Amino acid sequence: MPGGTPQTLRPFLWRAANLYPDTEIVSRTHEGMTRTTYAEYADQVGRLANALDEAGIDDGDRVATVCWNHDRHFETYFAAPSTGAQLHTVNPLLPDEHLQYIVEDAQDRIIFVDPSLAEKVAGAYDEDAFESVEQFVVIGSEVPDVGLPNAVAYDDFVGGQDTEYDWPQLSGETPAGMCYTSGTTGKPKGVEYTQQMLWSHTMAELTPMGMNIADTDVVMPVVPMFHVNAWGMPYATAAAGAKHVYPGPSPDPEDLAHLIEEEGVTITAGVPTVWLGLLEYLEDNEVDLSTLDEIYIGGAAAPESVIRAYDDLGVTVVHAWGMTETSPIGSTATLKGTLEDADYETQLDKRGKQGLVLPGLEFKVVRDDGERIEWDGEDFGELLIRGPWVTTEYHQRPAANEQDFEDDWLRTGDIVTVDEDGYMDIVDRADDVIKSGGEWISTQELENTMMGHDAVSEAAVIGVPHERYQERPVGFVVRREGTELSDDDLEGELSALLDAEFPSFWKPEKYVFIDEVPKTATGKFSKKDLREEYADESLLSE
Template sequence: MPGGTDLTLRPFLWRAENLYPDTEIVSRTHEGIERYTYAEYADRTAQLAHALDAAGIEEGDRVATFCWNHHRHFETYFGVPTTGAQLHTINPLLPDEHIQYIVGNAEDEIVFVDPSLVEKLAGAAEDAVEFDDVEFVVMGEDVPETSLDPVTDYESFVANHETEYDWPELDEDQPAGMCYTSGTTGRPKGVEYTHKMLWAHTMESLSPGGIPMDDDDVVMPVVPMFHVNAWGMPFTATAGGAKHVYPGPSPNPEDLAHLIEEEGVTITAGVPTVWLGLMEYAKENDVDLSSLDSAIVGGSAAPRAMIEWFDDHDVELLHAWGMTEMSPIGSVAHLKAGLEEEPYEDQLKRRSKQGLFVPGLEFRVVDDDGNEIPWNGEDFGELHVRGPSVTTEYFERPDANEEDFEDGWLKTGDIVSVDEEGYIKIVDRAKDVIKSGGEWISSVELENSIMAHDDVSEAAVVGVPHDRWQERPVAFVVPVEGADEEALREGIYEMLREEYPKWWLPDGIEFIDAVPKTATGKFSKKDLREEYSDEDLFEGRAPEEAAPDDD
């Protein structure tokens, strides 16, 4: 396209700066609450761009962040890609060897790092050749004692630079961002986001079928900014002219409740454990959620009981689904026109699903033979997706490209069903579905049912080896404080018997202190399988009736 008409991020920044110069950006930082306006944000973003130029960063170079959610991190979201460089967000919760691989594979030139994460990054960088040519900028006003070298503080890095910048005309296919998958089953896979992909994702999100944000909204992404651009919310909120609120390093439920109350948050987003924590805190404290219109939940399925609790507090818990490879939002569980008139129970069933695909994307669901399944809510197969915000290849991974892409389609690895209205329901990940006696059991469905019990905080279900049935489900349950475990075990079985055939019932229910989490906050079934690989360990076994029938 001719210069100035390509689909890039720059117009979003221009719109916010010129139409909403006085709208606030609020940030909880190591130094306390910081607040400034879009006009001031644009000035600092220009200063950052000049600082990157002065540091020798050129078009196509990669600049990494190792940060929590705050205003300085947000400044890199536009200050890096609109110069033609590429923003690479690194998950600081990853193991050191993954961080080393990611930095080396991406060939990062600079890493911006939070003060509280300096020690973690220094540990990963120590004696690692991948960091030999990297410069470090600490996202604060001072540099703590560290072995990182060369290093400077962020305020000194951007100080004394001009607040006006001549933003270059960029091609929409220019890489703007980069994020790596968590690498739970092998080396992390890099996903590059072009300007066009992020532009398209922002437009998909702004549509009524996405997660729209307007100039009267106050948006607080709790989902980490290092995890697929906080689900794209910083870009969407900027394009919509909304007020931003960033919860900063390691916010607890009290921090989130305070920010919602004090800043009038209307839209927020995070994984289910975030909202479980807020629920528990609100039950014991006086929390005002009256400003909150919707809380987006993703990463794993939202328990029905959680949706009902938020409904009781006049907050819509909006289920969304996506992937790193999709920039990431793919579907949102809005109710179609007319379906609001359904009985509440039927509405809950639809809202508990992953929802309707956002405008701009296409999907298909295929069985093992490659045939598309009917939309009847019962048959299921693997979900394939494509669209302008979906990547078509991994960064320098031809082996994974061959496995995960087919004729322009991304093979998601999610096993889903589709109902007659087009609502997607994830039955399981292909690697997590439990195959027992030739039949499939959905671990996700069992987890959601178990977590509907009032005395359950978390639950994960995995398949364990079985000599006769190949695999059998076992549930790992975190009870709420003070719950009677034996009564709870029987209560869970009684509840499951009402919903599922007897061969679906878990062979055992084990009580644990916490379900292990991945670096992105999802339940880590891989860790559970490794820790509890011997089926003889399970003491909380179901009655004999739980085994599959011989036929």
């Protein structure tokens, strides 16, 4: 007879507290550095769980957070789901109307808020949209006077509560978490995670093909905890019994360098712009990176120049791919054993791709006609993926469910190739790929090559309407500070760079030099904003 307990999050907390009671959880906060241990953390999680019960939070109720990366935020990661409630991490960088939509759609009952974000939340507060919210809990000992109704300080909320808690035996199908997509093509879509989904994602992340986190590691998630649970790193770090380092609100390169040095960080993760910024800081400052083994880069393609630069510093960049819908990690560009003796350029080519799917997942790549592509590194189509931590529906979005799911397969919207070794390479988003004269042009490949130029800090390519060819690419370039090249000279060098790699019809019809590529609330390039501002035929006639 089959047996065993359900796959849930709480055993990860039990293991950390009992096997690694003295291992640290370190946070950079507005008030300075805080330090606690797994044993103290487990006690605090118990207090918070009791406080949630006293506040009337029941099974399935949603508890929201609008917080930066720190230990108090981490306490909600286990306390809310392990009582049977559902943790809903909210992105504070979203526009007010998206924030209102998300809270109303999720029907959050309690919202935990950082003091520095209280004014943002108060500004977005709308009586109708926030009708379900019964209480705001502000992290710390005081409530700022910004107009949050029914607000209480976190210290008062948990004060006097018992550290012991009678944890319920939950089903693996119990809802545990919720995140919303960034909403770049419409209203954000809610993605719910069950206990089993987060458990299986954690176990895959611990494997050598994931992040290979061990109890000797010191893990610093720079990716925000509101962004798909910081890519699952808090759960995986706890499951491993490793030390946590949380960089707090809006860390700059100096903050990150200091934390790496002082805390002995071995593994970290974030979007490419974070690591570009650290590289620039390293040019003028002496920083000891001797403990740092790996940087996981996701959210956008990792430029080859960044991978090379960190290789020179003795730090391995591992490219990762995922989505809100995949909880989120779906693949990492780890090297197969058969490639360990390959030459550096071959390895670099593999490491620059989105890589190999994690154990437990399956994928297929299909053309518009539904036929699967060849794994030859050239043929491309849309990526579909499925597995234990891949969602099969959105929260209350039947139209999107019909469009984005095919049986138990998620249609990712990513256009990819797959090479003979099984490494996926995203050549574009379905919404971003350019169709010019009947041929497809990958904007992402153009961008990666352009950002490989020493004088370029950011580059984005969009399709602009063209009378003859339907669409033509236009490149938007942000110059690296201090470069002495003129716009004309830089344009000429970029054209030569692209000439060497791509067919002539791929080359941008025009270059536009801008101060910054607009970003989404999750830090990705917002081509939607670029298209809204520039994508009309007049741009190519200027």
